[in-house]
Amino acid sequence: MSKKSDIVIVGAGLIGTSFALSIAQADFSIRILENHLPDVLSQANTHSRPISLSYGSYRILNTLGVWSELEKNACPILSVHVSEKGKLGVTHFSAKEENIPALGFVVPFSVLQLALYQHAASRKNITVTSIQTIEKINNHVNGVDIKIKTNNGDETIFADLLVAADGTQSHCRELLKINHAEKKSGDVAHIYQLTLSEQHNHTAYERFTNCGVLALLPLFEKNKAQLVWTITPRVAKKMAAWNHDAILYFLQETFEGRLLIADAKKITEFPLKTVIAKKQIAQSAVLLGNAAHTIYPVAAQGFNLGLHDVAILANILMKAKKNNKRIEEWSLLKKYEEQINDHQQAIFCVTNSLTSIFELPFIGNLRGLGLLTTDLMHPIKKKLVNRAMGNTNEKI
Numbered sequence: 001m002s003k004k005s006d007i008v009i010v011g012a013g014l015i016g017t018s019f020a021l022s023i024a025q026a027d028f029s030i031r032i033l034e035n036h037l038p039d040v041l042s043q044a045n046t047h048s049r050p051i052s053l054s055y056g057s058y059r060i061l062n063t064l065g066v067w068s069e070l071e072k073n074a075c076p077i078l079s080v081h082v083s084e085k086g087k088l089g090v091t092h093f094s095a096k097e098e099n100i101p102a103l104g105f106v107v108p109f110s111v112l113q114l115a116l117y118q119h120a121a122s123r124k125n126i127t128v129t130s131i132q133t134i135e136k137i138n139n140h141v142n143g144v145d146i147k148i149k150t151n152n153g154d155e156t157i158f159a160d161l162l163v164a165a166d167g168t169q170s171h172c173r174e175l176l177k178i179n180h181a182e183k184k185s186g187d188v189a190h191i192y193q194l195t196l197s198e199q200h201n202h203t204a205y206e207r208f209t210n211c212g213v214l215a216l217l218p219l220f221e222k223n224k225a226q227l228v229w230t231i232t233p234r235v236a237k238k239m240a241a242w243n244h245d246a247i248l249y250f251l252q253e254t255f256e257g258r259l260l261i262a263d264a265k266k267i268t269e270f271p272l273k274t275v276i277a278k279k280q281i282a283q284s285a286v287l288l289g290n291a292a293h294t295i296y297p298v299a300a301q302g303f304n305l306g307l308h309d310v311a312i313l314a315n316i317l318m319k320a321k322k323n324n325k326r327i328e329e330w331s332l333l334k335k336y337e338e339q340i341n342d343h344q345q346a347i348f349c350v351t352n353s354l355t356s357i358f359e360l361p362f363i364g365n366l367r368g369l370g371l372l373t374t375d376l377m378h379p380i381k382k383k384l385v386n387r388a389m390g391n392t393n394e395k396i
Contacts, residue, residue, distance in 0.1 A: 004158040005031040006125075006327065007317075008146060010130060010172050011165035013036060013290030015306045017116035019163060020126050021064045022314035026321050029124045031157065033148060037130050038117050048110035049191075049267075050226050052077070052204075052217055054304040055104055060311055061112075069115040075220045076102035078202040085209040085254055102202075106217050106226075115358045137162065137175040137285070143328055144284045159339070161317075162285040168275050170291035178287065179278040184271070188236065191267040192227040194251070197260035200225055207254055211235050214254060225263070230272065281337050284328040286313060312339050 007023065010018045012034035020030050053061070061067050064310040080103060095103050115334065120126050124355050131276040135154070137145040144162040148155050164172030201216040207214040219225055231239065242250070244264075252261050273296040280287045289306035314335050325332065 008159040009163045016165035017120040019310045020120045020311045026034045026318040066115040074105040077104045080204045139284045165288040168290045168294040183274040187272045188235045190229040190269045194225040195263040196223045281333040
């Protein structure tokens with residue numbers, strides 16, 4: 001019989017390892033299950049796809065002790081410009097206005113992934129187990145029994161609490177019989193690496209056009225940027241005949257007066273969808289990260305939202321341990337659900353609004369006015385900035 005763990009985490013990705021590190025300081029016995037383990041001795045690819053971190057996420061990662069390994073490859077975002085092509089309104093956010101060092105940071109995904117995994121794997125109270133699959137989950141009032149298949153055969157492991165961080169197509173969510181809602185808009189995100197004729201000055205842009213939403217992130221190299229171009233099916237038909245020169249011309253015209261683009265190289269594309277679990281807790285089990293919510297990435301909130309949830313859950317569990325409470329108690333899990341609900345709903349509302357409102361051509365003038373009004377009305381703007389920065393008061 002396997003030794004019982006306090007907490008079993010399924011998934012050694014960004015959220016799973018972040019959560020493990022968040023609770024490791026409380027001396028929980030933690031077991032991570034993963035079927036695609038990264039090589040702990042490998043060198044991270046500093047040119048891998050970038051990921052944008054909110055200021056709130058930066059603070060959490062700094063607390064976890066991994067920021068020192070990310071900092072040398074991190075590009076700070078000092079300002080953000082949000083505007084619509086052909087309209088007067090421009091909304092501008094700046095770190096200086098908020099009296100903080102940066103609104104956020106852009107780091108290579110593989111550098112972040114490897115730093116988190118190496119730190120987790122090095123902790124004495126964290127055990128990482130390579131598995132082929134999870135065959136069965138029996139969750140009950142006193143904990144959870146998990147039947148796994150490994151290279152050495154079948155095994156049943158036991159824990160007080162299961163945390164499922166196994167991604168959008170979560171197998172744990174299915175085994176726990178938690179339903180989910182999936183929305184496919186038909187939109188496709190096209191990813192480009194841009195070479196600039198000038199330095200980006202650590203400024204990110206979100207530009208709304210009749211040909212889709214363009215989000216530009218500054219990279220560590222000061223003349224490089226990543227572009228995420230979200231294109232609807234209607235626009236895709238229009239652009240089908242565009243060659244490289246036509247696309248480059250459109251981008252140059254779109255960012256004219258803001259940024260000089262010398263070249264654009266397409267990296268990849270992927271269809272966009274939103275997947276939201278009908279509930280994020282079950283008896284002795286919690287869904288975290290994309291297993292709980294995969295959201296439309298216009299506002300780059302996916303990982304940041306997941307890390308916000310990590311901080312809340314870690315706080316609740318560590319306080320429970322300190323007060324000698326059972327961490328699988330339903331009242332604790334309900335408390336977690338209540339605490340995450342407001343922030344999650346606000347993020348869902350913002351991302352859904354951004355992706356729907358800018359597809360309606362007949363309200364173009366109102367859109368421009370809305371951006372202008374947001375810039376003039378400081379309290380509204382302040383709330384948007386705080387949401388985007390992940391500015392909550394949860395501490396790890």
